[in-house]
Amino acid sequence: MAEKAFYVYGIVPADCEIDPETRGVGDPPAPVTAVRHGELAALVSEIQQDKPLGRPEDLTAHAGLLDAAAAQVPVLPLRFGAVVSDEEAVAAELLEGNEDDFLAALRHLEGKAEYVVRARYVEDAILSEILDENEKLAQLRETIRGKSEDATRNERIALGEHINNAIAAKRDADTKTVADALDSLAVQVNVREPTHEEEAVHLALLVETEREDDLEEAVGALARDWEGRAEVRLLGPLAAYDFVVTTRPQE
Secondary structure, eight states: OOOEEEEEEEEEETTOOOOTTOBOSTTTTOBOEEEEETTEEEEEEEEETTSOOOOHHHHHHHHHHHHHHHTTSOOEEBOTTOEESSHHHIIIIIIGGGHHHHHHHHHHHTTEEEEEEEEEEOHHHHHHHHHHHOHHHHHHHHHHTTSOTTTTHHHHHHHHHHHHHHHHHHHHHHHHHHHHHHGGGEEEEEEOOOSSTTEEEEEEEEEEGGGHHHHHHHHHHHHHHTTTTEEEEEEEEEOOHHHHOBOOOOO
8 A cells, every 4th residue: 555645735724625526636536634723724635656747727716715714714825835744733733833923824814815907008009108208119110110030130139128128117117006006005125036027017915805996996097097008907806825825834
């Protein structure tokens, strides 16, 4: 028989109730249970140690479970791949060994969740905006228009670099605009690194869940202001990955 271990998703208050139908990582997905110690509980499921995790389905299950929990209770997410040898180790080494820190972090998250604001520039719109604001770039573009790529290679490279720099500058300014607009609604704000060259804004916010409607209204207003210029999305509630992510426990 393959040796079993416990996969740990995150830490929640001990009185958290788990739907018996909840499933986590693995093939087939394993039932999720709770290991409790004092005021803390760890969300866990059994795995076979000879079946390595890492499928896209496992990553989705890990994030989905934590995000669903965050909509109901404060949750401290562990990084993907946290495995502990047995149930006793979860209680004694993970929960008891970090009891004070975990309790303080859960109290900090009480009534709060993470939300993510993402915006991506509409390519044609942002390019037109940049060229309208920079006559030299507009002239350079006209100079190479209709000419072969080989004959204008250096000019095209220079144009691309200038446009990328202009987008980066706009991203910084637009990110500050959004952060300032939402600052009064957020307990904490974290600026994430862009994941796409045309990304306009990527912000994580820790927000009191009772203010979700206010956040949606504020982001909706930003989306209307930027209609045709950038596409704006609000994601959440999510587990507070950007604010209290724990490290992997030692096996």
